[in-house]
Amino acid sequence: MSAGVGVDLENLWIRFGDFVAVRDANVKINGGDFFSFLGPSGCGKTTILRAVSGFLEPSEGNVLIGGNNMRGIGPNKRPTALIFQNLALFPLMKIWENITFSMEIKGASAKERRKRADELLDMIALPGQGDKLPSELSGGQRQRVAIARALCAEPDVLLLDEPLSALDLKLRQHMRTELREIQQRVGITFIYITHDQGEALTMSDNIAVMKAGVIDQIADGKTIYNDPATAFAASFVGENNVFRGKVQQVMGDEAMIRTNRSGDLVARISSANRGKLKVGDDAMMFIRPEAFSLAPQGATGDHFVTAKVNHEEFEGNVFNIFMEGEGGKELKVSIPNLGQSFEDHTGQNITLEYETQNAVVVPAGELAAE
Amino acid sequence: MPSFLKEFFKRNGVGMGSVMLGLVLFWTIGLIILPQLSMLDFSFRPNLPPPEIGGPKDVYTLENYKYLIYGPEGGSQDYNAVDLRVFFRTLVAAVCVTVFNLILCYPIAYYLAQTKGNHIRIFALMLIIPYWINEILRAFALRIIFGETGVLNNLLVGMGLFDTPFDFIRNDIALYAGLGYAYILLMIFPIYNVIESLDRNQIEAARDMGASWPMIHRRVVIPYAKPGISSGCTMVFMLSAGALAAPQILGGPSSLWFTQLIYQQFNDNSDWPQGAAYAVVLLVTCILLVLAIMRLFKVNMGDIGK
Numbered sequence: 001m002s003a004g005v006g007v008d009l010e011n012l013w014i015r016f017g018d019f020v021a022v023r024d025a026n027v028k029i030n031g032g033d034f035f036s037f038l039g040p041s042g043c044g045k046t047t048i049l050r051a052v053s054g055f056l057e058p059s060e061g062n063v064l065i066g067g068n069n070m071r072g073i074g075p076n077k078r079p080t081a082l083i084f085q086n087l088a089l090f091p092l093m094k095i096w097e098n099i100t101f102s103m104e105i106k107g108a109s110a111k112e113r114r115k116r117a118d119e120l121l122d123m124i125a126l127p128g129q130g131d132k133l134p135s136e137l138s139g140g141q142r143q144r145v146a147i148a149r150a151l152c153a154e155p156d157v158l159l160l161d162e163p164l165s166a167l168d169l170k171l172r173q174h175m176r177t178e179l180r181e182i183q184q185r186v187g188i189t190f191i192y193i194t195h196d197q198g199e200a201l202t203m204s205d206n207i208a209v210m211k212a213g214v215i216d217q218i219a220d221g222k223t224i225y226n227d228p229a230t231a232f233a234a235s236f237v238g239e240n241n242v243f244r245g246k247v248q249q250v251m252g253d254e255a256m257i258r259t260n261r262s263g264d265l266v267a268r269i270s271s272a273n274r275g276k277l278k279v280g281d282d283a284m285m286f287i288r289p290e291a292f293s294l295a296p297q298g299a300t301g302d303h304f305v306t307a308k309v310n311h312e313e314f315e316g317n318v319f320n321i322f323m324e325g326e327g328g329k330e331l332k333v334s335i336p337n338l339g340q341s342f343e344d345h346t347g348q349n350i351t352l353e354y355e356t357q358n359a360v361v362v363p364a365g366e367l368a369a370e
Numbered sequence: 371m372p373s374f375l376k377e378f379f380k381r382n383g384v385g386m387g388s389v390m391l392g393l394v395l396f397w398t399i400g401l402i403i404l405p406q407l408s409m410l411d412f413s414f415r416p417n418l419p420p421p422e423i424g425g426p427k428d429v430y431t432l433e434n435y436k437y438l439i440y441g442p443e444g445g446s447q448d449y450n451a452v453d454l455r456v457f458f459r460t461l462v463a464a465v466c467v468t469v470f471n472l473i474l475c476y477p478i479a480y481y482l483a484q485t486k487g488n489h490i491r492i493f494a495l496m497l498i499i500p501y502w503i504n505e506i507l508r509a510f511a512l513r514i515i516f517g518e519t520g521v522l523n524n525l526l527v528g529m530g531l532f533d534t535p536f537d538f539i540r541n542d543i544a545l546y547a548g549l550g551y552a553y554i555l556l557m558i559f560p561i562y563n564v565i566e567s568l569d570r571n572q573i574e575a576a577r578d579m580g581a582s583w584p585m586i587h588r589r590v591v592i593p594y595a596k597p598g599i600s601s602g603c604t605m606v607f608m609l610s611a612g613a614l615a616a617p618q619i620l621g622g623p624s625s626l627w628f629t630q631l632i633y634q635q636f637n638d639n640s641d642w643p644q645g646a647a648y649a650v651v652l653l654v655t656c657i658l659l660v661l662a663i664m665r666l667f668k669v670n671m672g673d674i675g676k
Contacts, residue, residue: 053578076580088571092593101589102579153579 004032004189005066005079005156007052012061014047021047023213025061029191029206034183036192036200038237039210040368045193048210049159052191053082065157081155085162087146089134095145096121096130102153120148123182140171147182157189164199176202197237201225209233211366217272229272231365234286241331242367243285247277255361256302257285261326266302267359282364287354289320289334295353303359305352307331309345321345406653412646434647453631453648460628461655463542464611467549471557471606472599474550479561479598480591484570497555509548509619516544516620540622548620549610556609557602564598565591597673604660611656628652 007029014022022044029035037045050056052063054075063070070078081102089098096117097104103113117130124144126137134142143163150158160179164172180203183190194200200207201221208218209232217229228234235242245259255269255277267285269277277283295304307323310330314320318334319342325331333352335342379387414430422428438457441450478497482490500508515521516538523535538544568591576586592599617627632652635645664671 055574055578075574075578076582080578082575082578084571084575086569086571088569088575090572090576090590093589101576101581104589105579105581105585149579 004030004187006031006033007035007157007189007191008062008064008067009048009052010062010064012048012051012063013059014044014051014056015059020213022051022058025215027208027215027218029189031066031189032187033205034180034190034192034203036194036204036207037210038194038197038200038207040195040236042212043210044213045210046161049082049161049191049193052157053080053159054078079156080159081150081153081157082159083146083150083161083163085165087142087163087166089142089146089149091134093133094130095126095132095134095137098134098145099130099149099152101149116152120152123151123185124148139167140175143167143175144178147179151182151186155188157191158183160190160192162193162195164194165196172199179203201237209236211236211368226360227270227272228286228360228362229270231284231286231362232368234270234284234360234362236368239289239332240286241289242326242329243287244326244364245283245285247279247281247283247361250277250279254356255283257283257361259285262305262307263300264302265305265359266356267361268357270360270362273362277361277363283361284364284367285359285361287359289332290318290336291354291358292333292335292352293354294335295351297349297351299351299353303354303356305331305354306349307352308349309347311346312344314342321350323350409646410650412643413650414647415643417641417643434644435651437644438648438651456626456631457628457652457655459625460611460652461659463546463627464549464607464656467546467553467610468603468607470546471550471553472603475554475557475602476561476595476599479558479595480565480587482558483562483565483568484573497558501555505552505615506619508552509616512544512548512551512620513539516547537622539620540624542622542625544620545617545622545625548616549613552613552616553606553609556605560598560601560605561595562598564595568594596667596669600664600667600669600673603663607660608656611652 007027009025009027012022012025012027013020025048037048039045047056051058052065052070054070054073054077057071065079075082090101093101096114099117099120100108100113103116108116114130118127121127121130124147126141126144129137129141134145137145146163164175164179167175176199179190179192183203192200192203201224204221206218206220207224209216209224209230211230211232217224217233219227219229224233224237228237231242234240243257243259243262243265245257245265247255248258248264249256250269251266253269253274254266256264256266258264265285267287292305298306300306307325310322310324312319312321314337315334316337318336321333321335323331323333378391381387382390413434414432415428416431416433418425418427438450438453441447441453482494503511513520517523518535518537518539520538522538523532526532527535538547572590572594573586576590581589612629613627614629614633617630621627621630628648629652632645632648635641635648639645
């Protein structure tokens with residue numbers, strides 16, 4: 001397989017009247033990557049996809065596909081194929097006609113198209129279903145047909161606009177694996193739009209986290225999860241507990257934060273902010289629920305947190321403890337269930353411990369909405 | 371009682387259900403089917419003066435139908451060439467008006483259905499408002515435009531495009547324009563209705579795969595809009611073939627519409643049976659033609675109601 005065709009967004013601005021949908025986006029997507037734009041609805045990620053597919057001309061800046069500037073080139077002339085959120089299969093065409101519509105446009109014979117359709121139907125594990133209508137297939141099957149239809153055009157870049165959002169949870173999880181497999185098999189660049197961080201983390205080589213038209217961070221999933229650049233990225237991707245405070249002291253890659261409720265705590269400064277965070281700055285410290293462990297009652301120090309337990313729940317693989325947190329938000333702690341005995345702490349104060357490298361500090365900023 | 375009736379009464383209650391059912395039956399049977407049957411009955415009877423109706427001469431006969439084909443008994447021609455020519459000309463002209471309307475209205479309907487914004491409402495209103503004016507006035511307005519000393523001729527001669535005024539009326543252009551104009555909404559709205567429910571993403575998906583606009587319309591929009599197109603075409607065809615006012619006012623002196631012949635039989639000749647026979651022939655022919663065309667384009671009766 002070829003190395004694939006890369007996509008670059010250079011200083012991309014997209015405005016609708018006074019509203020700025022995308023603000024100065026700079027993204028470099030490597031050929032053959034599975035790249036996700038992750039953000040809440042309305043953050044501009046679909047707008048970016050429409051600019052790449054050619055349905056929308058950017059107000060400023062450029063979209064480059066394989067190094068070629070796409071300005072002025074219509075969606076029907078770009079080497080991209082788009083999979084719509086609602087799939088947009090043609091309801092009156094049979095499955096095989098749907099899949100090979102791009103060949104029909106180019107004037108391929110019915111026999112050729114039929115042959116190609118059968119190949120693609122084998123690939124998506126729907127052999128012999130070519131003569132059905134889209135309405136006769138299940139949601140997951142239609143999903144695969146939409147992928148086959150897009151791949152039939154042999155695009156250099158496949159664009160996917162939340163294609164799994166209409167499926168139920170089980171199927172969605174199954175399709176994640178399947179999409180990733182298909183991408184690795186065909187070796188072309190996938191650009192994937194989602195608000196589901198689980199989808200983004202499991203499938204992507206790289207992820208761009210977006211908020212209100214701005215790209216907060218571009219990195220691989222592990223980096224975004226462990227080393228978020230902004231408060232938004234930290235709070236949007238995965239569950240996280242926030243501690244607000246002021247930077248008290250900077251010690252190399254670590255900082256001491258004077259938190260509002262839990263005294264002075266030490267945490268690692270996220271790599272994007274090293275050297276930028278100064279004493280006196282408003283900061284936010286994030287610790288994941290699974291990064292805490294129970295400590296001896298009343299232990300104090302720069303990596304201990306004590307708070308009152310509101311309630312507890314048993315989730316199977318973990319015990320969740322919900323404690324009084326900041327600003328009305330609860331502090332969540334997940335203790336892995338390894339068969340240990342677990343007493344009820346409701347109403348009591350308990351002390352938690354974390355390792356400094358598992359707590360991360362970023363400048364104070366907007367948090368993701370729940 | 372069939373299950374759908376049981377379901378109907380269960381949902382609406384016996385009282386309300388009976389009222390609704392009664393009104394629908396009155397509408398279809400009382401106002402449409404019975405008068406048409408009476409017309410059918412007329413068409414098979416001889417034209418008799420009132421005292422002889424119900425008398426020994428009042429027997430079923432085919433002579434009214436024979437008249438359309440063979441003309442008056444002992445006439446100079448083998449066939450009733452005049453009336454038959456009018457009949458076929460009417461059908462062909464109605465088909466032409468329908469096709470012309472479709473070509474004109476499909477883009478308008480597509481535009482209205484697929485564009486968003488306030489100007490669309492204004493656009494639709496501008497299409498509807500002319501229909502507040504009655505049919506006769508609209509026809510005369512077109513006569514003023516197309517007449518020999520009309521607006522259009524003044525303009526064309528004034529611009530030097532024509533040396534002498536062009537007779538739009540004698541050449542039936544005014545008639546076709548008038549008929550087309552009269553039924554434009556009946557073509558636009560059924561098509562608009564269907565296309566409005568077409569998912570825009572399907573058009574974009576086709577475009578994304580490289581389809582040209584003609585291709586998108588041929589493979590995506592038109593197949594989807596087929597029920598609306600057939601419903602619009604059926605109405606325009608039926609009403610054009612059955613129009614009376616527009617041909618009366620806008621038709622040339624030598625070109626009669628078949629409905630005018632029917633009107634003459636009923637009114638001028640007071641020959642109701644003959645008029646009824648002509649009307650039945652027109653009705654049956656139009657229905658058969660519509661059914662044949664629906665067959666040709668694989669449209670189901672159920673689609674028309676969509």
